[in-house]
Amino acid sequence: MRYPLTAVLALASSPLLAQEPVEEQDDKVIVVLGEGLSQTPASPAYDTQVIDREQLVSVPSGRIEDVLGTVAGFQQFRRSDSRSSNPSAQGATLRALGGNATSRALVLLDGIPMADPFFGFIPFTAIAPERLGQVRVTRGGGSGPFGAGALAGTIELESAGLEKLGTYGAQLLANDRGGTEASGHFAGELGGGFGVISGRWDRGPGFFTTPEADRVPASAKAEYDSWSVQARGVAPLTDTVELQARGLVYDDRRTLRFDGADSSSTGQDASLRLVGRGEWEFDVLGYVQARNFTNIVISSTRFVPVLDQRNTPSTGLGGKFELRPPVGSRHTLRIGADYRRSEGELFETAISAFTGNVRERRNAGGTNTDLGLFIEDDFELGALVLTAGARLDRFTIRDGFYTARDASGAILVEDRFADRSGWEESFRGGALYDLGGGLRLRAAAYTGLRLPTLNELYRPFVVFPVTTNANAALENERLEGFEAGIDFTSGEEIELSLTAFDNRVIGAVANVTLDPVTRQRRNIDKVRSRGIEASAGLELGQVRFDGALAYTDAEAREAGAAFDGNRPAQTPRWAGAATASWSPREKWLLAATLRHVGAQFEDDLETDVLPAATTIGAYAQLPLTADIALVLRGENLTDEEIFTRNQRGSIDLGTPRTFWAGLRIGL
Template identity: 25%
Template sequence: MKKVLLCGAAIAALGSSAGALAQESDKGVCYIIDSEPGEEQLLCYPGKRILVSGSRSGGLRLDDYTGASTVLDSETLEQRQVRDVAEVLRDVPGVAVSGIAGQTQIRLRGSEGNHVLVLVDGIEVSDPFGGEFDFGTLQAEPGGYVEVLRGPQSALYGSDAIGGVVAYQSGTHRGVTGRIEAGTQGTLNGAARYGAMGTGWDVSLSAVAVTTDGEPNAIGGARDIGRDSYTLSGKGSVAVGDTLTLRGVARYIRTEGDYNEQDFDPASPTFGYVIDSPDTTYENEAIYALAGVNLATFDGRWTHDLSAQIADITRDTFGLFGRTSGSEGDRLKASYVSALQFADMHHLTFAADWERERFRNTDPFGFAFGGREEIENVGLVGEYRYDGERFDLSAALRHDINDRFANETTYRIGAGYRIFEDTRLRASIGSGIKNPGFYELFGFIDGRFIGNADLRPEKSTGWEVGVDQDFANGDIRLSATWFDSELENEIFTDYPAPTFVATPANRDTESSRKGLELSASARLAETVTLDAAYTWLDAEEDGVTEVRRPSHIASAALNWTAADDSASATLVVRHNGAAEDLAFTDPSFIPVRVTLEEYTLVNLAATYRLSERFELFGRVENLLDDRYQQVFSFVSPGRSAVLGLRASF
């Protein structure tokens, strides 16, 4: 057979498939990626991971990125047996996670939950109505991985990216992989994935089901809070000739679950607390799709990419007598990206985004404004990158033209310098913007939350400095980043006299967020690795500590893998420091500040290979059965255990 060796620039020519493979490749390892009669293609990687979301040009080497970033590769997700992607984000510096039934939020560097842009296979997935993404609906698929960019990214992506970007990639798969598991609390989960690829094409199909009877989440409650979540997804690409590539992505998510309401009876001793609420349920449904075409000219040095994507999200809640609330939001977006590489190290990119978001409140009782509103935005982006041997430079400028709010210009400038072979300094500064959401502009429930159509966008400016230090020929890496940012026009909930009805407003004062992020990764032995992270955060709004943002967050993951890959075990410890929250325990509905106690979660996961195709696995989550609250009065689940079987063909 004739073997064709593809290296260096040839990797980029493989497009999105190569980017997905490169994230988990090892230095000096070659892979057979395709075969035809009489020919094999052998792909060798130089050991450089690709950060797909770090540039509008379609990706850059992780070591060339001038900001703070983290990649949780597919191997990491498999070792920790991640099912809810939100849980593994606790292992990323600068990330705080808080979740209840029906809504799981993450906050990056003390920003709000709606200040984080979330991409899934390149699709913007936030709900246009609420302005943020419910991470409780994102289930990990076999072969999937996560990228996290910390710090303002509006210069690349526009509104929503004040705190940063979380990008989930489903990866590219070959063959058939499936898993099924069952455990305590009536848990029954399953996942299956099929993938194939050939000369110039690839396709992947995936299905994930997560179901549990749950546990009570009210203090002293008896009602189990269960959940069923289903995800169907597919992606593929095909090369038409030597220069043209077509691609498509589709994803359907449906989540059904129970939830408990808060007691708002002023005469009740549990006023403001979560109580058992029989027959209260929610349903969330989301449809996402993307189609794109990429044209490579001048031997791949000048690419033109045109894409269109849609997101359609509906959310409904139900009570004893039927539907009690609901919302609809949809987003239509088109993007053109022209990326030019010249003199090997220079990259110049132009991007144009058009976006239309529509939303409406579907309150069945008519107590809320039910008209359909929409916002259109055009964003123009210019980006320059220099990727040198020792010095890296990046600069981006974006101008947004909005039909409801004032036009805005955001920027980001970063630089990295390798002062020694094992020591790299980096620094960046940038600005961000977040437009108000539907319920902030037009209200949610009349008499309970009144909208404010005069709200202004929130604006942020932030900077960071960091250092990455390698030891022992790269077996140990330590990273430290100091960040500092200020937020203007922060939207908060006011309770003006004489009615004291809640309504949003912009603050006249600035809010500050600063902190230190530390991370370490080490190969302690040939079969043992350790990953650790710590964050110290000082986030204040108008001089008062921001809620649900612990000052201290830490995690550590210790993994052992047998030399022949026949078995593995992973111990993960996650600590969440004490945090402030708001409690509505006063009949005036003006919130009272309370403190959520610190908690520590210990998870243990293990696998054993039964044969070449079958693997037995199991895990215990919250091993110490810690009882804790991520949100005031909502008790999070205790200890759980599952046992499962994985098969690959």
């Protein structure tokens, strides 16, 4: 165990000043309600990219994961989006540090971690882009609030307030396969604050993910049906203190590959947040999450159910306290603590493919907790800003168990795993230097931490013909990394950024091949990822261009292992996106997006290839009246064949060419 108290005390002795998140307009100070505390002066020292509301609402697919796909280095475990993938595969990561389905990036919605408490996946269908006002992506390990989940970086989703949403809005679209997308919201002033209620419903018959030559009578389209409702309220309690409350309910049901291969993901989230913007700034929040997941696995040879993952209830509970005391005009101090508790278990039934009888009934689960103490210091020295942060985490992995019984209830396996706990420290620091003329240099170094999820520890899974076993002995992942970059801005017309980085995940959890049909989650020596990220934003009158490109040289290292030196599974070398948009007049928008993902491997032994894929999408908003517009969208307009899975020749395909048309109300 390591206790870096001297480092924490050294940082604590550095004075800092809290900034006030206000806007100056005609000499009047206007406080922006519904947001968290302002970003600190040194935030740009870390590689960041911001997605504004126009980009959020004009993505060709209408999906938040495709919005994030425009960020250099962002990736999911698989290329398929949340209409045609298994929910448990929706991990989010950055900088090619993927390789399994668990998120290595911390995804926050209004400051609340969104990862599923059991699996670690992100419920993308519950996050509607039209509800958001901004997305901020910071790459590299984090040591601030909830930093134990920010191994690869942080994705901060910020709900839109009344000023961005307007009092009402709705959208209804249909596609050429019979799918529909409907969303709407009502918002209004409540005293000195506001309230918003919004909903979204997506449904469709989907498309065949199985190539035509491989289809059988039992093959099914990737049918989907998902809805979510969110209520949010913001109320000022004093001139400087406001209360924010949010509730989210969602339900997501999908079919993948075969008739009866159905999955579901449901959730109910609630949170309260108190934000103070006075001389002593503070941010206090608490949340509770109730989630569940079900999944039926169909035999790919006999086409009957062989596994019913009938129930996976889990609960997430946590909160944070952050304080920014006024300690000097040249400093910003952040001190605080956060806590997250993840508890869950699975109930599943294994079924004989030949008789239809129950073979085994399995039950497994446990509880993970993390208590973190953090401190961060920004020091302004004219054109130079220095920043340093430290975090100390007390983690526990406990109450782990796995039980298997036969059809009569007799115990076949009964494992109780030893409780574990410990302390882990992480640090980050950086420098930002303003050269003048819009040019800035930056450099940063950091470490990070991620606990293995309950899913990785205790739940095996099957994606035919491969079985991946859990591993209750998994250790924490640790990140070590550094980066350097240069930024150039010229008003709102030009934004350019270039970053070189070197990141290493020590003890990375990977799906290691044991034989042709068996894998196991194991800690390997490390995954090293080195590369370059570039982004550009150019605005020339009515025309705007946004682009991002990432090149990553990543390798998995394990002395003596067959995969030593190989590229990690699901990791491309090249990934990029570019969007050109034209607004010929007010409320008009025409945009086209080019996306490219390089070749990657399905497995750690580099035997099954997912070829490179390049797609083109389009979006058009054409006003019909002052409040109503015609919306046209196109996905994968060239009908590129996108491999999303290739396991020994068993292939899944991504979204084919799709056309959408509909109306948007409330511009």
